[in-house]
Amino acid sequence: MIDHSADRAVFRQLADLLRGQIESGELGPGEALPSELRLAQDYSISRTTVRQAIGQLRTEGLVTVDRPRGTFVRIPEPVQLLQLTRGDKVSARMPTDVERRRHKLAEGVPVLVITAPDGSEKVHPADRVQLTRP
Amino acid sequence: MIDHSADRAVFRQLADLLRGQIESGELGPGEALPSELRLAQDYSISRTTVRQAIGQLRTEGLVTVDRPRGTFVRIPEPVQLLQLTRGDKVSARMPTDVERRRHKLAEGVPVLVITAPDGSEKVHPADRVQLTRP
DNA sequence: GTCCATTTGTCCGTATGTATC
DNA sequence: GGATACATACGGACAAATGGA
Numbered sequence: 001m002i003d004h005s006a007d008r009a010v011f012r013q014l015a016d017l018l019r020g021q022i023e024s025g026e027l028g029p030g031e032a033l034p035s036e037l038r039l040a041q042d043y044s045i046s047r048t049t050v051r052q053a054i055g056q057l058r059t060e061g062l063v064t065v066d067r068p069r070g071t072f073v074r075i076p077e078p079v080q081l082l083q084l085t086r087g088d089k090v091s092a093r094m095p096t097d098v099e100r101r102r103h104k105l106a107e108g109v110p111v112l113v114i115t116a117p118d119g120s121e122k123v124h125p126a127d128r129v130q131l132t133r134p
Numbered sequence: 135m136i137d138h139s140a141d142r143a144v145f146r147q148l149a150d151l152l153r154g155q156i157e158s159g160e161l162g163p164g165e166a167l168p169s170e171l172r173l174a175q176d177y178s179i180s181r182t183t184v185r186q187a188i189g190q191l192r193t194e195g196l197v198t199v200d201r202p203r204g205t206f207v208r209i210p211e212p213v214q215l216l217q218l219t220r221g222d223k224v225s226a227r228m229p230t231d232v233e234r235r236r237h238k239l240a241e242g243v244p245v246l247v248i249t250a251p252d253g254s255e256k257v258h259p260a261d262r263v264q265l266t267r268p
Numbered sequence: 269g270t271c272c273a274t275t276t277g278t279c280c281g282t283a284t285g286t287a288t289c
Numbered sequence: 290g291g292a293t294a295c296a297t298a299c300g301g302a303c304a305a306a307t308g309g310a
Binding site: 067 | 275276277
Binding site for chain 4: 009010011045046047048049052066067068069
């Protein structure tokens, strides 16, 4: 399971392991991960290290935390399709702290930025919007 | 500076403070942040807490770490323009750990995913690519 | 409603490793 | 070699919120 003598850090090994369970469907959307204490005991590592691993998955947008109920596999949001218009430019970045609260964005969710030819910008949560080029 | 009795966590207050210095230009691109030890001493907090604050800025893509030289305000990458073709769909998300290494992505940088009508996907680092709709 | 167990959040201190200068 | 700086990992402690008995 966890190899303390391995080259890869323990918390990354645990993150890999949990990520694998999520991607394989063993842990489905909405399902709870074991508690931090439980994971620490199961793998004989400290809670600090468990939190590092889960922190990794949070920044990847794979899990969300509902404190103090637990940590859950993220449920995909319904996606809204938006049509690009001529001359639009599209980029993506992480939201600022202000934008996060403004759009009620979860952790690990980027924003899509559409810049029109006149220079005006529109910001969309990347987990709820997909852009199309007709 | 730091208010231990405040509602906002200490590490968030420090992150806010450093983010403010970056956004105001007081800390310009490429400039080094004070060392973790230095920040800990300056604000009379533990290095652990300093690392939490800097970790926050890393996930926001504002700073990069060049270990063990120091932590620096990120320098914007040159942007390559890519033309979208008819029927393309565009989304963005955070990369997995594997993708991060594969594309040599910095922390806090999302990826742009272009899905062609045939279902094939192409992944681009969002800090080096901007998409255009001709 | 109260009490209590559970779970995540925050903060501290310490130790060791590794890479750079 | 030595000093510096970030990375990893452990341990402990208390707070806050939820939920069930």
